Amino acid sequence: MPETMLKVAGLHAFYGESHILHGVDLEVRAGEVVTLIGRNGAGKTTTLKSVVGMIADRRGSVAYGGEELIRLPSHRIARLGLAFCPEERGIFASLDVEENLMLPPALADGGMGLDDIFRLFPNLKERLRSQGTKLSGGEQQMLAIARILRTGARFLLLDEPTEGLAPVIIEQIGACIGELKAKGFTILLVEQNFRFAAEVADRFYVMEHGRIVDEIAIADLDQRRTDIEAYLGV
Amino acid sequence: MDFFGIPPQALFGQLLLGLINGAFYAMLSLGLAVIFGMLNIINFTHGAQYMMGAFAAYFLLQYGGLGYWWSLLLAPVIVGATGVVIERLMLRHLxxxxxxxxxxxxxxxxxxxxxxxxxxxxxxxxxxxxxxxLTGGQNLGFMFLPNYRAWVVVVSLAVCLATWFLIERTKLGSYLRAATENPALVQAFGINVPRMITLTYGFGVGLAAFAGVLAAPIYQVSPLMGSNLIIIVFAVVVIGGMGSIMGAIVTGFGLGIIEGLTKVFYPEASSTVIFVIMAIVLLIKPAGLFGRVQ
Structure with a gap:
């Protein structure tokens, strides 16, 4: 079994007075694609943000490659080789597409070159001079993923990359994640689109009320389908 | 040759004064805009920091024997460093x-x-x-142009445009613009945003101090020099709109010139014209001429 890259244990997170995560435990092994599923407000996004240090008030343990992250500021966490792609995509309006793409500093050697990025997302190459937020939703999502691939990060945290996108774009994003997996990237994904998640993920964690309540391997997917539907309320 | 009954000497003289004032409005409102963009703080200490720049030049000469050119270099660094201390100790809590x-x-x-x-x-x-x-001047035929005043206009324009270039056209500037929009995400990409905020404040304060050194030979070095100026500069910032770099520069120079022209054509209004413009702009475009509505 591959080594554990990320080990989260007893993670609590707070936004001001509200207690969002109530002791999250999860593990992601090298080369895996792991998906967090659960209803809105279950704490999926907060879990990702706590791992990368974007939630100031967090307690418990987040270990990456054996190093404890819980007390590190987010820029030091990033430099260990973790890259985050937020749900709202976080494309900067005051930067053009090229500036957006080049913004995240290189974190490690072996980042994807621009040629590879444009092969993966040919649309971006045509639009380098456009204002970042003038891109379509799908193009913004591609840009948001592309810019973290440049950095050399080997561990990607993607928050709902398919949200609000047309099926053809979702397919393209799915192909991209498949390719990243083949290249050995480790991915922790938050996804509402279960059909999409089922195609790319190795394992699922189900979240409810700020806790992990279940873990499902892809092999058990069919026999657990009724459980999953109950969890997601569909 | 007269312009609307105004002798050209008077017209161009006031235009030059307007340009000089505009140069200071531009440099100071630029610093305020940069600071506000990154720190979300309206830096009311700006006038005092401009004054400290002029005093730093005075001290460097009196006690260090260092002249104007050294002061132009050192005063912004020294006063900027006091800004860094203020940011670290106080502002960051706010x-x-x-x-x-x-x-x-x-x-x-x-x-x-x-x-x-x-x-x-x-x-x-x-x-x-x-x-x-820089003593002496040039006789341009239609007016006498003191060398030092020409220098102030040129160097402040150069500093303003260099700042604009730095922010709008360089990699460092793209970090600044991005962090102005979404600091948490920029930091999560691995950029030390808290340090960038500190240095931005130091830079804005240094810009004020630089203006103070430029001002020292024109106005006198006085504890009140900043408070006299800063009220007008805030009106300039309101008119131009917070957060636009080019807006701050254009509005600063433009209003200086308008003020100068008002002195020629209707001197009674020269000290209020900027505030009248401010009131009108607030009524018509509350975010300012170059401001973005948040």
């Missing part, structure tokens, strides 16, 4: 609070700094000489 808190703190600091200097040096100004190289 970022999550309403603008009002930053405004009150920096306003209080301005009063303290100004009071200390006034206590020590009184309210009358100390003389500071024009550097040897």
């Amino acid at each position: 970022y999550k609070l309403d603008h009002l808190y930053g405004l009150l703190l920096t306003f209080g600091l301005a009063l303290i700094i100004q009071g200390l200097f006034q206590n020590e040096f009184g309210s009358s100004g100390l003389p500071y000489r024009i550097p040897q190289e």
Whole structure:
């Protein structure tokens, strides 16, 4: 079994007075694609943000490659080789597409070159001079993923990359994640689109009320389908 | 040859004065815009820091024997360093609070700094000489142009455009613009945003101090020089709109010129024209001429 890259244990997170995560435990092994599923407000996004240090008030343990992250500021966490792609995509309006793409500093050697990025997302190459937020939703999502691939990060945290996108774009994003997996990237994904998640993920964690309540391997997917539907309320 | 009954000497003389004032409005409102963009704080200490720049030049000469050119280099660094200390010790605790808190703190600091200097040096100004190289002037035929004043206009324009270039056209500037929009995400990409905020404040304060050194030979070095200017500069910022770099530069120079022209054509209104414009702009376009509605 591959080594554990990320080990989260007893993670609590707070936004001001509200207690969002109530002791999250999860593990992601090298080369895996792991998906967090659960209803809105279950704490999926907060879990990702706590791992990368974007939630100031967090307690418990987040270990990456054996190093404890819980007390590190987010820029030091990033430099260990973790890259985050937020749900709202976080494309900067005051930067053009090229500036957006080049913004995240290189974190490690072996980042994807621009040629590879444009092969993966040919649309971006045509639009380098456009204002970042003038891109379509799908193009913004591609840009948001592309810019973290440049950095050399080997561990990607993607928050709902398919949200609000047309099926053809979702397919393209799915192909991209498949390719990243083949290249050995480790991915922790938050996804509402279960059909999409089922195609790319190795394992699922189900979240409810700020806790992990279940873990499902892809092999058990069919026999657990009724459980999953109950969890997601569909 | 007259313009609307105004002798050209008077017209161009006032235009030049307007340009000089505009140069200071532009440099100071630029610093305010840069600071506000990154720190979300309206830096009321700006006028006092401009004054400290002029005093730094005075001290460097009196006690260090260092002349104008050294001061132009060193005063912004020294005063900028005091800004870094203020940011680290005080301002950084206020970022999550309403603008009002930053405004009150920096306003209080301005009063303290100004009071200390006034206590020590009184309210009358100390003389500071024009550097040897820039004394004298050119007779342009239609007017006499003092070399030092021409230098102030040129160098402030250069500093403003260099700042614009730095922010709008460089990699470092893209970090700044991005962090102005979404600091948490920029930091999560691995950029040390807290340090960038500190240095941005130091830079804005240094810009004010640079303007202070430029001003020292024109106005006198006086504890009140900043408070006289800063009220107008805030009106300039309101007119131009917070957060636009080019807007701050254009509005600064433009309003200086308008003020100068008002002195020629209707002198009674020259001290209020900027505030009249401010009121009109607030009514028609509350975000300012170049401002983005948040």
